[in-house]
Amino acid sequence: MFFGVPAQALFGQLLIGLINGSFYAMLSLGLSVIFGLLNIINFNHGALYMMGAFVAYFLLQWAGLGYWWALLIAPIVIGLVGVVLERTMLKRLYHLDHLYGLLLTFGLALVIQGAFRHAFGSSGLPYTIPGELAGGRNLGFMFLPNYRAWVIVCSLVVCFGTWYVIERTKLGSYLRAATENPTLVRAFGVNVPRMITLTYGFGVALAALAGVLAAPIYQVNPLMGADLIIVVFAVVVIGGLGSIMGSIVTGFALGIIEGLTKVFYPEASNTVIFVIMAVVLLVRPAGLFGRER
Amino acid sequence: MSTGDTHAEAQEPAATATVPHHQVVAFVLMVAFFTAAPFFVYPVFLMKALCFGLFACAFGLLIGYVGLLSFGHAAFLGTAGYVTAHAAKVWGWSPELAIAAGTALAGALGLVVGALAIRSRGIYFANITLAFAQMIYFFCVQVPFTHGEDGIQAVPRGTLLGLLDLHTETAMYFAVLAIFVAGLLLIYRTIHSPFGQVLKAIRENEPRAISLGYRADRYKLLAFVLSAALSGLAGGTKALVFQLASLTDVHWTMSGEVVLMTLLGGLGTVFGPVVGALIMVTLEHYLAQLGAWITIVQGAIFVVCVLTFRRGVVGEVARLLKKPL
Numbered sequence: 001m002f003f004g005v006p007a008q009a010l011f012g013q014l015l016i017g018l019i020n021g022s023f024y025a026m027l028s029l030g031l032s033v034i035f036g037l038l039n040i041i042n043f044n045h046g047a048l049y050m051m052g053a054f055v056a057y058f059l060l061q062w063a064g065l066g067y068w069w070a071l072l073i074a075p076i077v078i079g080l081v082g083v084v085l086e087r088t089m090l091k092r093l094y095h096l097d098h099l100y101g102l103l104l105t106f107g108l109a110l111v112i113q114g115a116f117r118h119a120f121g122s123s124g125l126p127y128t129i130p131g132e133l134a135g136g137r138n139l140g141f142m143f144l145p146n147y148r149a150w151v152i153v154c155s156l157v158v159c160f161g162t163w164y165v166i167e168r169t170k171l172g173s174y175l176r177a178a179t180e181n182p183t184l185v186r187a188f189g190v191n192v193p194r195m196i197t198l199t200y201g202f203g204v205a206l207a208a209l210a211g212v213l214a215a216p217i218y219q220v221n222p223l224m225g226a227d228l229i230i231v232v233f234a235v236v237v238i239g240g241l242g243s244i245m246g247s248i249v250t251g252f253a254l255g256i257i258e259g260l261t262k263v264f265y266p267e268a269s270n271t272v273i274f275v276i277m278a279v280v281l282l283v284r285p286a287g288l289f290g291r292e293r
Numbered sequence: 294m295s296t297g298d299t300h301a302e303a304q305e306p307a308a309t310a311t312v313p314h315h316q317v318v319a320f321v322l323m324v325a326f327f328t329a330a331p332f333f334v335y336p337v338f339l340m341k342a343l344c345f346g347l348f349a350c351a352f353g354l355l356i357g358y359v360g361l362l363s364f365g366h367a368a369f370l371g372t373a374g375y376v377t378a379h380a381a382k383v384w385g386w387s388p389e390l391a392i393a394a395g396t397a398l399a400g401a402l403g404l405v406v407g408a409l410a411i412r413s414r415g416i417y418f419a420n421i422t423l424a425f426a427q428m429i430y431f432f433c434v435q436v437p438f439t440h441g442e443d444g445i446q447a448v449p450r451g452t453l454l455g456l457l458d459l460h461t462e463t464a465m466y467f468a469v470l471a472i473f474v475a476g477l478l479l480i481y482r483t484i485h486s487p488f489g490q491v492l493k494a495i496r497e498n499e500p501r502a503i504s505l506g507y508r509a510d511r512y513k514l515l516a517f518v519l520s521a522a523l524s525g526l527a528g529g530t531k532a533l534v535f536q537l538a539s540l541t542d543v544h545w546t547m548s549g550e551v552v553l554m555t556l557l558g559g560l561g562t563v564f565g566p567v568v569g570a571l572i573m574v575t576l577e578h579y580l581a582q583l584g585a586w587i588t589i590v591q592g593a594i595f596v597v598c599v600l601t602f603r604r605g606v607v608g609e610v611a612r613l614l615k616k617p618l
Binding site: 035 | 362364409412413415416417419420421423424425427428431432434435545549552553556584585586587588589590591592593594595596598599600603
């Protein structure tokens with residue numbers, strides 16, 4: 001018992017919080033990477049996350065390719081979709097106000113979600129946990145399903161891997177330089193437009209990867225990304241738009257805080273992230289890890 | 294959003310305190326159209342268009358003349374609808390008081406949200422208003438008086454000022470039209486007032502407006518409150534028209550819809566939002582049976598507008614006439 005709450009319930013909600021936090025972190029990381037270079041808030045991030053889950057579902061149903069293949073193929077497919085979107089549409093908006101990028105991706109999200117809802121209805125399609133990760137283990141104080149542990153580990157590895165590449169490698173230094181001053185980086189002979197395209201592709205590939213990871217937990221549903229993305233936006237604002245470490249840390253932290261709120265004050269569990277956002281904005285308008293621009 | 298590149302605003306003389314002649318003509322034409330329309334078209338459909346028209350104009354005031362894109366305006370529309378419906382049904386208030394209560398609450402909400410949100414700009418502002426609206430949405434889902442998924446149903450329309458029974462469609466229609474015209478005149482007056490000129494100055498160059506001694510944040514906040522209150526006016530009226538206040542009006546998709554209406558009609562134009570609302574309501578009317586298609590069509594319009602049609606319908610017309618509308 002902790003503060004009148006049974007340990008089982010506490011750890012159970014903590015686990016759910018960590019799982020949600022894993023998805024928040026991966027999605028807000030993708031948003032941050034995209035925002036850093038393109039200055040676009042990618043409103044169709046949730047739709048592409050949903051598409052990632054659907055690619056996994058299609059692979060299983062139509063090609064007989066299981067979870068592990070999906071984990072590899074879905075991000076590549078959705079990454080290519082992202083490259084096409086960037087080349088054909090987003091590219092035309094860079095000379096305009098950044099808000100047009102938000103509006104365009106919002107429209108794209110409506111089209112994608114509407115199309116999938118038209119084709120597959122609003123009820124979820126089941127996706128089973130791969131055999132290798134079925135079952136769970138008893139940790140003594142709680143039961144930990146293997147698949148959930150895998151999601152948390154996988155998300156941590158992906159997030160910190162991305163952080164390492166951006167903050168500690170030469171490729172990442174080009175990226176950061178292009179974020180600061182794209183014209184100067186171009187003058188040094190770096191192909192910035194291609195870098196922008198690939199960055200967008202990478203950002204949405206992260207969303208697709210999260211979608212595949214989510215498929216066995218939440219079912220495959222055309223609207224699975226629609227409301228999630230709004231929460232992720234709040235996470236990004238709290239962490240500071242464009243901050244890589246900020247989105248990872250706040251993603252996990254807010255997932256856990258949300259889980260704890262479910263235990264101690266369930267009525268506020270849906271709103272707690274937005275309340276935190278309001279408080280953070282009052283104290284630090286650029287977010288916890290952000291810099292004023 | 295800087296709309297200076299998308300419409301003819303830039304050519305407008307800096308100190309037009311007087312209202313341009315052709316805008317008066319356009320205004321009279323619009324009122325004449327809506328006065329005659331209920332004799333040819335189903336009034337409830339028109340009332341929906343008028344409510345959304347006012348909502349979109351209130352939103353357009355913010356984006357077109359202050360350059361702030363709010364992605365959470367549904368919060369004001371929806372909560373005002375709930376308050377009006379609750380006041381009319383449970384407390385038995387008369388329609389004018391119920392709508393006034395909804396409008397006042399939306400304005401108060403706008404003051405709180407605005408005070409927090411106007412500290413940021415651009416994408417940040419859009420994101421923050423969206424998050425606040427979502428917070429209000431979850432609040433509406435949970436508090437008992439909104440009746441959750443059912444909404445407040447069978448709201449009595451009552452008798453306006455104790456004189457006019459609103460239960461006939463014609464009486465209701467002209468009451469809505471009067472509210473719509475009053476709201477639009479207020480927006481119109483605001484845009485052409487010295488206050489509106491300062492707003493435009495802030496939109497074009499905020500640091501410069503501040504250096505001239507204007508407290509930009511106060512002007513923006515006042516505009517935000519005005520926009521929220523007028524959205525509330527639209528929401529309260531809509532609740533009486535449909536005798537229903539539901540979660541649809543608070544959901545973020547509604548915030549997206551009003552952005553679309555304004556974008557389609559023309560950002561930074563006076564009449565654009567009304568035209569955009571009329572087009573969207575008509576589309577929804579004809580696509581209603583097709584389920585998910587409506588979302589696809591809306592999204593496609595969004596994409597096309599952003600990529601190739603950024604002036605919007607009225608913006609294009611204004612460009613052809615070489616006059617701001």
